[in-house]
Amino acid sequence: MARRKKGNRVNGWLLIDKPAGITSSAVVNKVKWALNAQKAGHAGTLDPEATGLLAVALGEATKTVPYVTDGMKAYTFIIRLGQATNTDDAEGEVISASDTRPTDTDIEQALGQFIGDIQQIPPQFSAVRVDGQRAYKLARDGEELDLHARDLFVEDLKLVSRIDDDHAELELICGKGGYVRAIARDLGASLGCFAHVKTLRRIWSCALDVEDAIQFTLLDELAKQPELLEYLHPLELGLADLPELHCRIEEVQKLRNGNPAMVTHADLEYGDEAWVSCNGEPLAIGTYKAGQIHPSRVFVPE
Structure with missing residues (x-):
């Protein structure tokens, strides 16, 4: 007999406006504790001193995390001109x-x-792996790392305001794998003055927006109370970048068993990825093939 997981079955997204001075994993642990949830994860790490949107997935919503981490993200950040730092x-x-x-x-x-489409060399103090070890651990030991450039798509990068001679605020919209610190470093080099990130804030990720987030302190105020559940967003919020298909009630059990099922007509190409619902309930994510969805991730019903 399978051992029953500890905690409550909580499904959905809890969006946190992360303060500076705390790690992303610590925020996730606090959310899991406050909701007494069985399972939790986040859609994209923020550095401890960074603030803004930290999207915490709970229960079945964790199956949608890759679709958020792979999507576009937006940041505002202040750069300090005239100085380069080792981090x-x-x-x-x-x-x-x-x-x-x-x-x-x-x-x-x-x-x-x-x-x-640009190429970007990650910061020396970053989480990329070098010979099986994190770069920041090697950098802390004084090693000078020869990190390889990585592809990055930047949709937009603009000057928001010039705060003073030494500081400027920028806004960045980019795809997966972007390092804002590397943008600041390389911009400073291009301008011939050096630069580093002074403050960083994530404002949205795919359909998840910091405007819909709660303050971290609310977790302590409403911990273990049903009122905290009122701030949950549905798991399908993490699927906003995927097309939604529908199926008839007769097809639901097929999907729940992990088998292909007929879906309503869709203007999709063979092999496109989509998610399926029936009567407003998300059922599965899968691949569209000739009128059927072949599930790769199935959502367990309440």
């Missing part, structure tokens, strides 16, 4: 400095080279 953010040691300061026009003109 490319304000937590590191200043390793280079310059008295040169670019004009607003200089910054705006330089941003164009970072839009579109």
Whole structure:
């Protein structure tokens, strides 16, 4: 007999406006504790000093996490001009400095080279793996790493405001795998003045928006109380970038058993990925093939 998991069956998304000074995993653990949930995970790590949207998936919503992490994300961030640090953010040691300061026009003109399909070398202090170890662990030991450039799609990068001679606020919209710290580092190099990230805030990820998030402190205030469940968003919020198909009630059990099922007519290509619902209930994610959906992830009913 299978052992029953501890905790409550909680399905959906809880969006947290993460404060600075706490890790993403600590936020997830706090959410799981506050809801006494069986299963939880997040859709994209934020550095401890970064703030903004941390989307925590609970229960069956964890099956939709890859579709959020693979999607577009938006950040606002402030860069400190005139200084480079070994971590490319304000937590590191200043390793280079310059008295040169670019004009607003200089910054705006330089941003164009970072839009579109670009290549980006991750920061030395990053979570990429080098010979099986995290780069930041090797960097802390004083190793100078030769990290390879990675592909990144940047939809938009713009100057929001020039705060003062030393600081500028930017907004970035990019795909999976982008390092804002690397953008700041490379922009500073391009401008000939050095730069690093001073503050960073994620404002949205796919259909998940920080405007719909709750403050982290609310977890303590409403822990173990049913009122906290009122802030849950449905699991299908994580599937906003996938087309939705529908099936008849007669096909539901097939999908729940992991078998192909007929779906309503769809303007999809053979092999396209989609998700299926019936009477408003999400059933599965799968591949569309000639009028059928072949499930790869099946949602367990309440």
